[in-house]
Amino acid sequence: MEPLIRIRGIRREYAAGDQRIAVLKDIDLDIHAGEMVAIVGQSGSGKSTLMNILGFLDRPTAGTYSFAGRAIADLPPDDLAELRREHFGFIFQRYQLLGDLDAVGNVEVPAIYKGMARGARRDRARALLTRLGLGDRLDHRPGELSGGQQQRVSVARALMNGGEVILADEPTGALDSASGAELMRLLQELHGEGHTIVIVTHDPGIAAMCDRIVEMRDGVIISDSKTGAVAQTAQRDPAKQGLAPALDRLREAFVMAVRAMTAHRMRSFLTMLGIIIGIASVVSVVALGQGTQQQVLQNISSIGSNTIDIRNGAGFGDRSANRIRALTAEDAEALSVQPYAAGVSPTVSASATIRHGATELSASVTGVGVEYFAARAFRTMSGVTFDRAAVATHAQEAVVDTDGATELFGEADPVGQVVMMGRVPVRIVGVVEASGTSFGPRSALNLFIPFTTAMARLSGQNYVDSISVRVADDYGMDTAEALITSLLTTRHGKQDFFLTNTDTIREAITSTTRTLTLLISGIAVISLLVGGVGVMNIMLVSVTERTKEIGVRIAVGARRSDIITQFLIEAVLVCLLGGILGIALALGLGEALTMAVPQMSLIYSTTSIVVAVISSSVIGVTFGFLPARAASRLDPVEALTRE
Numbered sequence: 284m285e286p287l288i289r290i291r292g293i294r295r296e297y298a299a300g301d302q303r304i305a306v307l308k309d310i311d312l313d314i315h316a317g318e319m320v321a322i323v324g325q326s327g328s329g330k331s332t333l334m335n336i337l338g339f340l341d342r343p344t345a346g347t348y349s350f351a352g353r354a355i356a357d358l359p360p361d362d363l364a365e366l367r368r369e370h371f372g373f374i375f376q377r378y379q380l381l382g383d384l385d386a387v388g389n390v391e392v393p394a395i396y397k398g399m400a401r402g403a404r405r406d407r408a409r410a411l412l413t414r415l416g417l418g419d420r421l422d423h424r425p426g427e428l429s430g431g432q433q434q435r436v437s438v439a440r441a442l443m444n445g446g447e448v449i450l451a452d453e454p455t456g457a458l459d460s461a462s463g464a465e466l467m468r469l470l471q472e473l474h475g476e477g478h479t480i481v482i483v484t485h486d487p488g489i490a491a492m493c494d495r496i497v498e499m500r501d502g503v504i505i506s507d508s509k510t511g512a513v514a515q516t517a518q519r520d521p522a523k524q525g526l527a528p529a530l531d532r533l534r535e536a537f538v539m540a541v542r543a544m545t546a547h548r549m550r551s552f553l554t555m556l557g558i559i560i561g562i563a564s565v566v567s568v569v570a571l572g573q574g575t576q577q578q579v580l581q582n583i584s585s586i587g588s589n590t591i592d593i594r595n596g597a598g599f600g601d602r603s604a605n606r607i608r609a610l611t612a613e614d615a616e617a618l619s620v621q622p623y624a625a626g627v628s629p630t631v632s633a634s635a636t637i638r639h640g641a642t643e644l645s646a647s648v649t650g651v652g653v654e655y656f657a658a659r660a661f662r663t664m665s666g667v668t669f670d671r672a673a674v675a676t677h678a679q680e681a682v683v684d685t686d687g688a689t690e691l692f693g694e695a696d697p698v699g700q701v702v703m704m705g706r707v708p709v710r711i712v713g714v715v716e717a718s719g720t721s722f723g724p725r726s727a728l729n730l731f732i733p734f735t736t737a738m739a740r741l742s743g744q745n746y747v748d749s750i751s752v753r754v755a756d757d758y759g760m761d762t763a764e765a766l767i768t769s770l771l772t773t774r775h776g777k778q779d780f781f782l783t784n785t786d787t788i789r790e791a792i793t794s795t796t797r798t799l800t801l802l803i804s805g806i807a808v809i810s811l812l813v814g815g816v817g818v819m820n821i822m823l824v825s826v827t828e829r830t831k832e833i834g835v836r837i838a839v840g841a842r843r844s845d846i847i848t849q850f851l852i853e854a855v856l857v858c859l860l861g862g863i864l865g866i867a868l869a870l871g872l873g874e875a876l877t878m879a880v881p882q883m884s885l886i887y888s889t890t891s892i893v894v895a896v897i898s899s900s901v902i903g904v905t906f907g908f909l910p911a912r913a914a915s916r917l918d919p920v921e922a923l924t925r926e
């Protein structure tokens with residue numbers, strides 16, 4: 284009969300400094316299904332090394348191994364994991380149970396990786412534990428169990444997927460003699476049921492209970508004696524494949540990740556802090572940017588959307604604009620007779636010191652035409668604004684805004700008062716108020732005089748600074764702009780002016796806030812990256828801390844992808860939770876801010892919140908990947924022996 288395990292010429296060497304030490308030297312061994320073999324020998328003779336090779340936890344330096352007729356030398360790690368999962372059960376000297384899981388949870392682990400349904404899995408784990416006398420300890424954690432009980436839990440775990448071959452390395456080594464004897468009875472019973480059992484021991488009494496004794500010394504087998512008969516082979520359940528088991532494994536990985544996070548709450552929180560701050564700042568900055576933008580745009584709408592302003596120069600910020608004095612009162616005159624112009628007002632900007640009695644204030648003085656107040660949607664609060672005659676006669680009349688009126692006259696009625704504008708006396712004829720919040724810089728005192736007066740008496744200039752044209756209702760803005768441009772270009776012989784309307788201003792503001800938001804978001808993204816590095820750091824610590832757990836999982840048949848998934852989920856959970864807390868923080872901050880400063884407006888867009896959630900998950904995956912991969916590539920033998 285073909286042996287279940289056949290190894291030929293197995294060598295295992297370790298590097299020791301420059302030299303290589305052979306711990307196993309050309310071992311040949313056949314083990315048939317149903318045998319119960321004891322491997323004995325002095326400490327350091329290579330028993331554990333041989334055992335690890337038998338269970339695919341370690342690879343030999345040289346030699347061949349075939350399991351059930353299948354050569355395993357070149358199989359990839361996941362295939363070896365599958366073989367372990369399907370055929371082997373391990374019992375370790377130090378039990379190697381997962382401390383966070385109760386007895387049932389520990390016994391279940393191999394079946395999770397095999398793909399057994401949750402209900403069936405738990406039932407089987409309970410039945411196995413009950414059979415091994417632990418029916419009243421199902422929900423106890425390893426720390427709450429005696430050594431003998433823990434070892435029985437690990438026997439149940441070895442049997443979970445069938446345990447066709449049970450490999451036990453010094454299983455009684457940490458047990459008192461009574462528990463040890465009980466464990467041996469159990470193993471003999473399993474042997475009777477057809478399980479193939481290999482026990483490493485240095486106790487001759489235990490070896491005598493097996494039906495074959497293989498003795499090792501210094502890496503070679505020095506004797507091999509058969510005593511008993513071979514029993515029947517145990518039956519195994521076939522492995523399950525498909526989506527449901529994969530989802531099940533995902534859920535188990537999720538549960539493990541939550542458990543790991545709650546075990547280190549403070550650490551998890553500190554790790555999240557970077558993500559929280561990053562996400563909170565991105566979300567708030569975007570909200571603030573959008574809020575401010577909308578507020579400014581609302582203010583612009585109050586200016587009136589059918590007004591075109593014509594200015595000197597090639598555009599805003601044109602340095603030569605001050606030297607270009609192209610626009611004149613005659614241009615305004617020419618425009619005012621055009622059919623598309625419902626109203627035209629030149630403006631001339633100047634500043635002057637205004638005196639009234641003992642009060643002396645510096646004011647911004649705007650020379651305007653008759654149509655100005657209508658075009659700018661000013662409301663007349665008292666008195667009148669200028670008429671054609673006032674403009675034509677360079678009248679020394681002024682209109683003041685409400686704030687300026689209060690500054691100058693207090694509670695007294697301003698209309699009819701005479702103030703000194705520099706050396707020119709002007710009479711106040713009206714008070715106006717800008718509707719809505721005014722847009723642009725604002726001085727304490729705004730005074731309006733006819734533009735003709737401003738040119739003649741104040742600035743002495745023979746040009747105007749800008750011309751506002753209110754477009755007639757039946758003309759489109761684009762048409763009007765084209766007509767104005769062609770008219771003025773003809774008059775000037777070249778285009779030395781530019782047109783703006785509220786749409787162009789709106790565009791300018793939108794693009795400015797967009798740029799600012801991008802800039803600040805960029806800084807926030809850097810803080811997110813820093814947060815991600817923090818997550819990576821903690822995940823690496825977590826992997827180091829749980830090396831043993833990872834070793835156990837690999838030993839019972841976890842695939843590399845299972846280990847990666849578990850740690851990735853943990854990283855993503857940390858980041859996702861951080862992201863959600865960050866969003867909550869941003870919303871809270873916004874609430875507090877609008878309460879403290881009511882004019883402040885924040886608009887939280889769903890998009891930015893969704894993007895925040897997605898990007899925190901992406902950070903988790905990105906920065907969790909390296910540690911997760913490191914975990915999945917741990918050498919199981921090394922991981923299991925790490926203290």
Ligand code: ADP
Pocket residue numbers: 297298306324325326327328329330331332333
């Ligand atoms: P046993 O289980 O029979 O006590 P082992 O198989 O554990 O012996 O070890 C056999 C020999 O191999 C020992 O001399 C041990 O020092 C050596 N050895 C085991 N693991 C390593 C390793 N990772 N690196 C170097 N030497 C090792």
Ligand code: MG
Pocket residue numbers: 330331332
């Ligand atoms: Mg050993």
